[in-house]
Amino acid sequence: xVQLVESGGGLVQxxxxxxxxxxxxxxxxxxxxxxxxxxxxxxxxxxxxxITRGGIANYADSVKGRFTISRDNAKNTVYLQMNSLKPExxxxxxxxxxxxxxxxxxxxxxxxxxx
Numbered sequence: 001x002v003q004l005v006e007s008g009g010g011l012v013q014x015x016x017x018x019x020x021x022x023x024x025x026x027x028x029x030x031x032x033x034x035x036x037x038x039x040x041x042x043x044x045x046x047x048x049x050x051i052t053r054g055g056i057a058n059y060a061d062s063v064k065g066r067f068t069i070s071r072d073n074a075k076n077t078v079y080l081q082m083n084s085l086k087p088e089x090x091x092x093x094x095x096x097x098x099x100x101x102x103x104x105x106x107x108x109x110x111x112x113x114x115x
Contacts, residue, residue, distance in 0.1 A: 002026040002104040004095045009109030012085055016113070020080040022095030022106060033098040034078045036069060038091035038111075045094070049080060063089075085113045 008020040024031065033052050039045040049069035051057045057069050068081040078095065090113050095106035 002097050004106035006095045006106045006109040009111045011112045017083045022078045024076045028076050030099045031097045035096040036080045037094045040091040087113045087115045089113050
């Protein structure tokens with residue numbers, strides 16, 4: 001079992017920044033990849049960024065150059081630094097942990113970017 005708790009969401013003006021955090025607990029040694037997804041109102045959930053145990057990161061084209069995913073293995077925490085935010089980044093952001101046999105999700109944190 002893995003528990004994921006997100007934090008750091010909020011309301012920000014366009015061009016601003018936020019840093020999301022995802023604290024993992026439980027069977028964290030089994031986690032291969034951690035990721036951030038987002039879901040805007042009336043849209044499907046989409047992948048934002050992933051990071052492997054070794055720190056290799058990948059990003060959706062829509063956030064490349066603006067968002068940075070990182071992880072602190074000592075704190076069992078994954079971060080998403082979001083800069084140059086746009087109104088279209090408004091969504092609920094979810095943390096995701098991928099283990100060999102199943103995937104876990106956090107409950108999400110809301111990000112609202114005003115124009």
